[in-house]
Amino acid sequence: MASIVLGLGAPLLAAVVWGAFAAPRASFALPLAGVLAVKALVFGAAVVALAAIGHRGLALWFGGVVVLDTWVVTVLRAAE
Known part of the structure; x- marks a missing residue:
């Protein structure tokens, strides 16, 4: 039962948090550091979850892609 709750609840919570604080049209405006x-919290949880189920290589790859993508997007937005 707990795995079902986590399997459904964790992605739902991540989507709500993302939509409220990190989406381009977020409900609550945060400074760049907050976003x-x-x-980092949402993607970090995904990396930890991947590592916890034994996919350490995939977790490292995903974490690296997230860091690179976030850096590029942040630099490009700052240049606008």
Whole structure:
């Protein structure tokens, strides 16, 4: 039962948090540091979950892609 709750609840919570704080049209405006913290929390949880189920290589790859993508998007937005 707990795995079902986690399997459904964790992605739902991540989507709500993302929509409220990190989405381009977020309900609550945060400074850049806050948005980056929310993104780190959501994607960091995904990396930890991947590692916890035994996919350490995939977790490292995904974490690297997230860091690179976030850096590029942040730099490009700052240049606008």
